[in-house]
């Protein structure tokens with residue numbers, strides 16, 4: 070029979086939220102963080118699993134909310150984690166609690182009836198009456214974390230990979246909620262505990278469910294499809310033109326950045342240091358995507374121009390902004406997921422950064438959307454393909470322009486240099502991301518890299 074360690078290894082390796090895909094690891098520690106208060110049978114526990122990677126000996130921590138049942142539950146087969154002897158509860162059938170409605174209702178209830186002796190601290194932000202009767206349902210999207218919807222009232226996101234210290238998704242939402250931002254889902258609360266040294270471990274975030282939301286990426290794709298179906302028309306002539314939405318997104322981002330500046334303050338970065346970091350990142354990226362080598366000089370040129378700027382302002386930002394992090398509701402655009410780039414260590418994600426990084430993320434997304442549709446709609450007729458590529462560029466240019474104008478008006482020369490460097494840095498990041506996660510999409514950021522610095 071497999072041990073608990075072997076069972077957990079196999080489970081985590083196949084979980085879609087596991088970020089270390091393809092890397093060999095062993096489970097080197099399992100620690101009980103606490104038990105959700107309010108019910109003992111079956112208990113809902115939160116375990117923290119430490120993984121140690123074989124390649125470099127580094128470790129990661131992953132959170133497992135588990136319901137420990139005495140008997141097997143056939144209705145939960147899809148969420149079965151394993152069968153083992155638990156130190157506190159004896160022989161148990163462990164299931165991922167995210168998929169167990171009564172367990173998720175218990176978690177919601179704990180926000181209203183907290184009990185800190187459970188080892189878990191349920192913190193509630195005043196101003197919203199939670200609907201405790203709402204039916205919980207796991208969110209079905211492809212995610213790096215695990216979210217549960219409570220009817221149309223709230224969303225609870227369990228962070229899977231846990232890094233000791235403040236989670237910017239929670240703290241940024243907290244500040245924007247307190248500032249009355251209309252561009253984020255309001256924060257309703259969070260779950261936390263602490264390490265033995267008193268460092269916080271942020272485990273989950275409860276926030277407003279955005280009822281009427283449509284994903285910005287999907288809306289953009291629909292607009293591009295509309296354009297492609299009208300071969301003779303330009304982007305501004307078809308019904309699905311996205312430019313007015315792109316402009317609203319620019320305005321929304323400017324307002325969010327302004328509120329973040331007011332709440333977290335503004336610092337300053339030394340351009341030379343940032344330029345060197347980008348150059349280092351390029352060097353590491355070339356090791357993963359050797360095709361970047363032929364564009365390296367032009368990329369370095371963009372970083373060198375940035376390096377010549379002296380100091381520039383930095384602040385709390387989103388950090389990984391793209392169309393898939395935006396939601397269109399009847400009350401305007403909302404921005405979600407302020408966790409920053411998933412691959413970066415938390416300490417780096419918390420550092421103030423240039424708002425132009427977020428702008429660059431959106432500009433890259435306006436390039437991705439039409440080229441993603443173009444590649445999925447490749448045609449045998451080379452004229453059709455080249456016509457679509459032309460239209461794709463036109464769509465990207467039109468929406469970038471609308472977004473940028475609404476965000477900043479015209480760009481001065483320093484801003485132009487900043488945007489160009491951050492766009493280059495993001496495209497390099499994307500090449501690595503695609504090579505690791507969606508190799509068939511690698512051509513999209515590579516083509517963008519090939520255009521950088523060319524007249």
Ligand SMILES: Nc1ncnc2c1ncn2[C@@H]1O[C@H](COP(=O)(O)OP(=O)(O)O)[C@@H](O)[C@H]1O
Pocket residue numbers: 208210212213214215216224226254276277278279280282284393394396405406408
């Ligand atoms: N408050 C919300 N209301 C409705 N849908 C949301 C909300 N927050 C996120 N979503 C949807 O869930 C998806 C995943 O959320 P996200 O915060 O990006 O999770 P992850 O950190 O797992 O990537 C988003 O792309 C969005 O479509």
Ligand SMILES: O=P(O)(O)O[C@H]1O[C@H](CO)[C@@H](O[C@H]2O[C@H](CO)[C@@H](O)[C@H](O)[C@H]2O)[C@H](O)[C@H]1O
Pocket residue numbers: 213286389391392393406409410411430433434435437438499502
């Ligand atoms: O949403 P995440 O925080 O997990 O971000 C990662 O995955 C994104 C893909 O889902 C990736 O975004 C890239 O692809 C998008 C289209 O799927 C495109 O709109 C973005 O512009 C492009 O960067 C993101 O980079 C990565 O961090």
